[in-house]
Amino acid sequence: MSIFDPAETSLAAPSDGRSWLERVPVAYWVVGLILLIMPAIAGDFMLFQIFGWTFILGLIALGLMFLGGYGGMVSLAQMSIAGVGGYMVAIFGVSAIDTISLGWPWYVAIPIALIIAMLFGTLTGWLAVRTEGIYTIMITLAIAAAFFYFARQNYVMFNGFSGFNGVLPPMLFGVDWRGAAAFYYLTLFWAALGYLVVLYISRAPFGLALQGVRDNPRRMSALGYNVTAHRVAAYTFASLLAAIGGILLTWQSAQISPGTAGIGPAIDILVIAVIGGMRHPVGPFIGAFIYVILKTYAIDALVTLGLSGERFQLLIGIAFLSIVFWSPDGIIGLWDRLREDRKRDPLTGRGGEEP
């Protein structure tokens, strides 16, 4: 039951007297630096398609990791909420479908889009928290499917099958934010911010209580917590992450259509979170990177091997299955176990658990 990491979740103020800057682990400096100078190393395709997409999908899956890892609730509606965010930016903002789009400035359209997506996510959560386990998955899958078919059949607001194209980010500070390096930094900023906020909240009263609700809802109730309200609030927060991701995703492809938020993409988000690992907010980003690499290069790899490129989904499926088979808690779990093994005494086999 003790999934809390005491070293990480202790709420007592640190006593070693170091400032917060000094307590940032070395790995953060290294990864942060590499990510910052990436545009100097990588090409445009790598920046825009691989990393941009990784950060966006990671951000959407981060919401699922927050719900699943800290709250014990698995929702398949994250991609639909992202879809709502994307659609609302297209509807309230500017797109090529000017018969529907209202053309409001970005600083009005984006907040409205975020609020509507969060309302949608909160409503989803309000329905879903009454259920547990497999039933939560079923009800959120049903909501995802309903949203997909609704968007495809509604032409008045959602423009049906074809959706909206020409949905572009604003030309803020004179920068074309769809340029490779600019888009890379834009998505990196939101991904990093989302990551840090989730990490911070996991140790704040709200996040700690959410983990308490996951481990022992009856006890939390007997401590004065409204378990239902806490769970619904977690959905609201996860929706904010999804909505930001959804808007970025719409800008990346400059369009949004029902397929963006279909059932396949909804399940892909779950796959990404599970591959990466649900125990730590870095998991969804690792999962998203693996997913994007597979999705982008699986066809080439198969063709190189002299196989039919159409079978790329099979390769993705095999990769997913083998990761889940070897490590049920994803890449993070695999990493943790390797690190533990290295500390183990080779003769006695003991000492692996010691810090």
Added chain:
Amino acid sequence: MNAVLDAGSTISERLGATGTANALELKGVSKYFGALAALIDIDITVRPSERRAVLGSNGAGKTTLFNCVAGDFPATTGSIRFFGEDITRFPPHERIRRGLRRTYQISLLFTGLTVLDNIFLACIGVSRSRFSFLQPGRDDALMASAENLVRVVHLEDAKDEQVATLSYGQQRQLEIAMALAGAPRFILFDEPAAGLSPAERSELIEILVGLPTHMGFIIIEHDMDVALRVAESVTMMHNGRIFKEGSPAEIEDDPEVQALYLGGEVG
């Protein structure tokens, strides 16, 4: 110790508002699990600062009584009033926020967290910071009251230990600390002394006797010695019904109670 627990509380205001109402007033409370009657027509009245022991054999309905009062399971029939307010249909967290507290017979603690963090979690639960997205700072008031509670239950030396590493007796003390978080008005102790060594038992009695005098409680206890030392009145339960009520001396001398306890009629 009074000062410690009273810090920042609104007990006197609440007492003023509720006037002379009883802390607990149960009328005709029954609880059925399907066809099984766990509680039958229970009437209990407890004054605000009263300390009551509930005795009875296993299966007498003592813990079920607590579950109905605290809201873990709602009562099937009857009404429950807490300081005059009808709480019969309230969810557990609403009862807790009104100043009711309970401990569990089988510890329901967060074993992966430290002692201090468990108590801190209990302190946030009854505060407005429940939904706070901000981490507590160095001079956080709730963290300070958590530190105070650590002292109240004599766990200073273990406050940074992970709960899983605590002894059984220390875990029982932690249970009590969590029930004291915020501004409790009335506490339900579910067999706090069960499984404790004689030394731990006397430490527990010391903690219970040392609670602020305005703080009433009901304690479920098998051990007559503990019960009689901390309680001023006793309720005997048997087969889901109230069997006898009275002062400790009356209960001890009662021939029917003696027959029940010594006759081996019930386990």
